[in-house]
Amino acid sequence: MVYEERNTWVGLIVSVIAMTVYVVVILQQADGGPLTDVVWWPIMLWTIGLSIVGSIVISILWGILAGMRDPDGVGRSDVRDRDIARMGSRVGQAFMVIAGLGVIVLCAFEADWFWIANTMFFGFFLTAFLGGIASVIAYRRGMV
Numbered sequence: 001m002v003y004e005e006r007n008t009w010v011g012l013i014v015s016v017i018a019m020t021v022y023v024v025v026i027l028q029q030a031d032g033g034p035l036t037d038v039v040w041w042p043i044m045l046w047t048i049g050l051s052i053v054g055s056i057v058i059s060i061l062w063g064i065l066a067g068m069r070d071p072d073g074v075g076r077s078d079v080r081d082r083d084i085a086r087m088g089s090r091v092g093q094a095f096m097v098i099a100g101l102g103v104i105v106l107c108a109f110e111a112d113w114f115w116i117a118n119t120m121f122f123g124f125f126l127t128a129f130l131g132g133i134a135s136v137i138a139y140r141r142g143m144v
Contacts, residue, residue: 012133080143082140100120106119
């Protein structure tokens with residue numbers, strides 16, 4: 001597995017775990033009440049921060065393990081890796097645009113900040129997750 005593909009897998013794993021933890025914590029904080037009453041922003045910021053730190057740590061550890069197995073190929077990338085990364089980014093960006101449009105609509109209807117922020121946050125998740133899935137598929141099946 002090449003460097004870029006490993007990092008894509010790390011992003012997928014961390015984003016799924018982070019979003020799951022975030023949703024569970026928010027639902028626990030709501031305790032059956034309205035979600036808009038939850039103080040969501042510290043939970044969201046901690047989730048984002050820990051996701052970034054977790055991704056970096058896991059990438060480093062996985063890179064060290066990969067380097068022990070194949071010292072010559074651990075950090076190499078080529079044109080194929082760049083093309084796959086670009087394609088994955090394009091797929092992900094489409095969902096960021098959709099989330100951005102959803103935020104504009106929510107603002108137009110003066111929705112609660114909880115819904116506006118969480119729409120954007122979910123858009124970030126979809127961008128990372130679906131872009132990563134597209135990249136992994138391209139690594140496994142090739143680009144068409």
